[in-house]
Amino acid sequence: MVDVSQDGTLPVDAIIELAGTPVYVYQADIIEQKLARLRNAFASSPVRIMYACKALTNGAVLRLMNELGTGLDAVSLQEVQLGLRAGFSPRNILFTPSMIAFEELCAVAEMGVQVNIDTISVLERFGTTYGGSIPVCIRINPHIMAGGNDRISTGHIDSKFGISIHQIRHVLRVVRSHNMSINGLHMHTGSDILNADVFLQGAELLFEIAESFPDLTFLDFGSGFKVAYKPDDTATDVEELGAKLCGRLSEFNATRERPVELWLEPGKFLVSESGTFLTRVNVVKQTTSTVFAGVDSGFNHLIRPMLYNAYHHITNLSNPNGVHRVYSIVGYICETDTFAWDRKIAEIREGDVLAFANAGAYGFSMASNYNSRLRPAEVMVRGGSAHLIRRRETLEDLVRTEIES
Numbered sequence: 001m002v003d004v005s006q007d008g009t010l011p012v013d014a015i016i017e018l019a020g021t022p023v024y025v026y027q028a029d030i031i032e033q034k035l036a037r038l039r040n041a042f043a044s045s046p047v048r049i050m051y052a053c054k055a056l057t058n059g060a061v062l063r064l065m066n067e068l069g070t071g072l073d074a075v076s077l078q079e080v081q082l083g084l085r086a087g088f089s090p091r092n093i094l095f096t097p098s099m100i101a102f103e104e105l106c107a108v109a110e111m112g113v114q115v116n117i118d119t120i121s122v123l124e125r126f127g128t129t130y131g132g133s134i135p136v137c138i139r140i141n142p143h144i145m146a147g148g149n150d151r152i153s154t155g156h157i158d159s160k161f162g163i164s165i166h167q168i169r170h171v172l173r174v175v176r177s178h179n180m181s182i183n184g185l186h187m188h189t190g191s192d193i194l195n196a197d198v199f200l201q202g203a204e205l206l207f208e209i210a211e212s213f214p215d216l217t218f219l220d221f222g223s224g225f226k227v228a229y230k231p232d233d234t235a236t237d238v239e240e241l242g243a244k245l246c247g248r249l250s251e252f253n254a255t256r257e258r259p260v261e262l263w264l265e266p267g268k269f270l271v272s273e274s275g276t277f278l279t280r281v282n283v284v285k286q287t288t289s290t291v292f293a294g295v296d297s298g299f300n301h302l303i304r305p306m307l308y309n310a311y312h313h314i315t316n317l318s319n320p321n322g323v324h325r326v327y328s329i330v331g332y333i334c335e336t337d338t339f340a341w342d343r344k345i346a347e348i349r350e351g352d353v354l355a356f357a358n359a360g361a362y363g364f365s366m367a368s369n370y371n372s373r374l375r376p377a378e379v380m381v382r383g384g385s386a387h388l389i390r391r392r393e394t395l396e397d398l399v400r401t402e403i404e405s
Contacts, residue, residue, distance in 0.1 A: 275360025
C-alpha cells in the first residue's frame with residue numbers, strides 16, 4: 001500500500017515501487033463519479049445499473065461495484081461465480097450468455113440468477129425443462145447499427161446476438177405453449193453509440209414488443225455508451241439519452257397495470273477512464289523510415305489496438321515537457337505488435353515510463369500468456385492509498401495446471 005498525492009495525480013513512482021511495470025492502475029473515485037453521473041442522467045425513472053463485468057472482473061472492482069449498489073451483468077458461469085464470491089446476491093445478477101451449453105444455462109438459473117435467452121431453440125428447451133417455474137428475460141435483436149466499430153456492434157442484422165424482431169410471433173407461440181414466465185425484455189446494440197436517436201429507435205421497438213408481455217417487471221436497454229479516447233473525441237451524451245429514454249418510459253408505464261423498471265448495463269462507461277496502464281521503455285530504435293519505442297509489454301497485455309484498431313492516448317510521464325516527436329509505440333511480442341502508429345509524444349528515452357489512458361475496460365480482462373509472457377499486476381487507488389489488488393504472475397503460475405506424464 002502507498003499513499004496517494006493530495007493533488008489527485010497518480011503517485012507513479014510509488015506505484016511502480018509497489019508493483020513494477022507493466023501495471024494496470026484503477027482509480028476508484030473515477031468509477032464512483034461515472035456511476036453518479038449515469039444515475040443522475042436517468043434519475044427520473046426507476047433504474048437499475050447492472051455493471052457489465054466482462055470489462056474488468058478483478059475482485060476488488062466487483063466488491064466496489066457491489067458496495068456502490070450496482071447489479072451485475074455476467075456472460076459466463078465463471079463471471080456469475082466471481083460475482084457471488086464478491087458478495088452480489090443472485091437476484092442482483094443478470095446472466096446474458098451467447099452460444100453456451102444448455103447445462104451452463106441451467107446451472108446458473110438454478111442458482112437463482114436472472115437468465116436472459118437469445119435463441120428460440122434454447123427458449124423452447126428451457127420452457128420444456130422448467131415451464132413457468134423460473135422467470136426468463138428474452139434478448140431481442142433490433143437490427144440497428146448504433147455506430148462505432150463493426151467488430152463490437154451487436155444489434156445489427158448480421159449479429160449472432162438476440163432473437164430477431166421479425167420472430168416475435170414464434171417467440172410468443174413458444175412462451176404460450178410452455179406457459180413460461182417472461183419478466184424482462186433486453187436489447188444491446190453494442191459499443192460506441194454515436195447517436196442517441198438511433199439508440200432510441202431500438203428502444204421504441206422494445207416498447208412495441210413489450211405490449212405482448214403483460215407480466216414484465218423490467219426492460220433492459222443494454223449500454224454501449226461511448227467514452228472519449230482522444231483529447232478532442234466525442235462521447236455519448238448520457239444526459240440527453242437519459243432525459244429522452246426516461247420520458248418515453250414514463251409514457252409507457254402510464255399505459256400498464258404493472259410499471260416496468262429500466263435496466264442499463266454499462267461496463268466500459270464505468271471503468272474505462274478509471275484505468276491507466278503503465279509501461280517502461282526498453283528500446284528506442286530508429287529504422288530508415290520509423291522511430292520505434294519498444295516497451296515492456298505487448299498485445300498479450302493490451303490487445304485492443306491490434307484487435308480492433310482502438311486508440312489509447314499515450315503520455316510520457318518521465319519527460320512530459322519534452323519536445324514532441326513522432327513515434328510508433330510497439331511491444332515485445334514476437335510478431336507485429338503495435339500500440340500506436342506515428343504518434344506525436346514528448347521525446348522518449350530508454351527507461352521512460354509511458355502511460356496508456358482509458359485502460360480500465362477490456363485491458364487486463366483480455367490479457368493472455370502469449371509468448372509465455374506473464375500477466376501484469378493490478379493496483380487500485382482508493383481512500384488516499386494505492387493497494388495491490390493482483391500480484392504479477394510468476395513462472396509457477398504459468399505452469400500450475402500442467403500435468404507431467
